Amino acid sequence: MEPSADVVVLTALPVEFRAVLHLLRDQSTLVHPQGTSLVKGTLPGLGGTVAVARIGAGNLTSAAVAERVRQWLRPQALLFVGVAGGLKPEARLSDVVVSTKVYHLHPGKETPEGFHARPVSGAVSHRLEQAAGIALCSESWRKWVPDEVRATWQEDGPHVHFQPVIAGEVVLNSPVTPLRDQITFHYGDALAIEMESAGVARVVDLSEDLRILTLRGISDHADASKGEADASGSQYRASAHAAAAAAALACELLPETAGPGGSSRAVRSAGAIGEASAPEAEWVRALMAFADMGRGDFRHSLLTDMGRILGLPHAFMAAESTVARDHVREIVRRMNTYRDAPAARTALYAALENARPDDGALEGLSRLLP
Structure with a gap:
């Protein structure tokens, strides 16, 4: 029987990969003939299957792997789950951003007068974005967050934002660089910056049978405090929140058997x-x-x-x-x-x-x- 998965989750970093793995049960490994490995499992209370891969950073890699799994596993949805740097004050550490658009950061033209951006807005699935709106409209999605992460909350817990994200081949660690000014001028509605979603969005632009959505936890403010934030465990917490949001979205996509708290429903296998x-x-x-x-x-x-x-x-x-x-x-x-x-x-x-x-x-x- 050919391998398949209902939902595929791509991650870049080991901490993001582990956050998704923590939620999966009945795990097994799938290996593509070209070597790409995914862990396939189920989410408690849900039928269907979820497969997750750690692919490393960058839009080129994410595009190649997204196209590979599209043809190989034929998922109904592909999610990119991980961390991002917040670009605005309302993006608090550990908040979750769900992409409404994905901007490719670097396209443009350099002239004597300066850099002129040529914004490329990548596709996200309207259907998945709407399903995420249902899944994350209340605080019930937080049930998927591990207890040890919930214990670190000092205020009212993470908020969810539905806004554009930027993806480029750069780690932004300063608020006072020409690149930061360029982002503010050309992509003022973007809430976060990361390094993979533009590649996945390009695959969708060239395909007719794939739906994608990006869910990111804010792990830093894309400034000089990034190192300090990372050292405090911010990537671990942000990854756990993004994985929890993805699991809640899966509840809208996959058939139910029992809720995460163990309460079963009258559902046949x-x-x-x-x-x-x-x-x-x-x-x-x-x-x-x-x-x-x-x-x-x-x-x-x-x-x-x-x-x-x-x-x-x-x-x-x-x-x-x-x-x-x-x-x-x-x-x-x-x-x-x-x-x-x-x-x-x-x-x-x-x-x-x-x-x-x-x-x-x-x-x-x-x-x-x-």
């Missing part, structure tokens, strides 16, 4: 769902019988309607593919592992019935329903 459902291939054939199923916009509308029927704050999540049959197969897989699979199947039928009535195809699909 994926195996039990498979036993109660027709074989996957039959579902795929029945769905491909709809004449419009080969169109990407039709499938996207279908997922949006399923989410609405199920009462979700976002579309029903299924990893995209440019190949219609592969996308349909992923929709079926996600439907069969959803926390209430019969409801997902009913929602799929209702969405198709509303979208484009096709009596023949609907009749074939109805035979697969309980």
